[in-house]
Amino acid sequence: MKFGPALVIGGTLIVGLLLSLFLFTISAGAAYPSPPPLPADPVDPDRSAGKLEDRAADDTFPDEDISISQADCQLSHRFPASILQWCELITHYAGKRGLTPDLLAALIWQESGGDPLAYSRSGAVGLMQVMPSDGLAAGFVCANGPCFSSRPTTAQLQDPEFNIAYGSRMLAGLLKRQGSLRAALKSYGPMDVGYSYADKVIGIFQRYGDKTREQ
Numbered sequence: 001m002k003f004g005p006a007l008v009i010g011g012t013l014i015v016g017l018l019l020s021l022f023l024f025t026i027s028a029g030a031a032y033p034s035p036p037p038l039p040a041d042p043v044d045p046d047r048s049a050g051k052l053e054d055r056a057a058d059d060t061f062p063d064e065d066i067s068i069s070q071a072d073c074q075l076s077h078r079f080p081a082s083i084l085q086w087c088e089l090i091t092h093y094a095g096k097r098g099l100t101p102d103l104l105a106a107l108i109w110q111e112s113g114g115d116p117l118a119y120s121r122s123g124a125v126g127l128m129q130v131m132p133s134d135g136l137a138a139g140f141v142c143a144n145g146p147c148f149s150s151r152p153t154t155a156q157l158q159d160p161e162f163n164i165a166y167g168s169r170m171l172a173g174l175l176k177r178q179g180s181l182r183a184a185l186k187s188y189g190p191m192d193v194g195y196s197y198a199d200k201v202i203g204i205f206q207r208y209g210d211k212t213r214e215q
Helices: 005-031 052-056 087-097 101-112 135-139 160-178 181-188 196-208
Strands: none
Touching: 087 101, 087 160, 101 160, 101 181, 101 196, 160 181, 181 196
């Protein structure tokens, strides 16, 4: 069977179009990389902004000297290596904020699994999953404007020490304001989940923490 010129030209055009579409798809994927993958359990992958006005209020503070002295590790060794690697930072800032180190470690495990680059679908960043001023979090708007405009940037919060310093101060402020650990953890966690987030953190704390140093 012989093929006419029109059929040959038509087939060439179709092949060319398919090749162009393939190359476009590859280039588009390279131009818009996906955020880092979500950590595995016990991290909550659906973290959201919580009660936005409450979460945005009273958790900002002036710049402070973020620098640790040598501190003995005061974490329970039942925590996994992904958490124990941050032992000195957790011990230092827990002591500075009046928190139990094992409690802070339990929250970090729940939030990020110990991954300093953890990035949630709502835009929370780092070890303690703090909402930054930029990225996806910039889209949350409260009555007076962007909810997190006074927060640090994503890049700042990807620094482990900065993140623990900032997040631990947020938690300490909530604990002082709320008056109970369970209520403070509820406010720190995702919205619309009741006390389930708080109970998860407390459960980790009770299972892996040192019972002689409970909050």
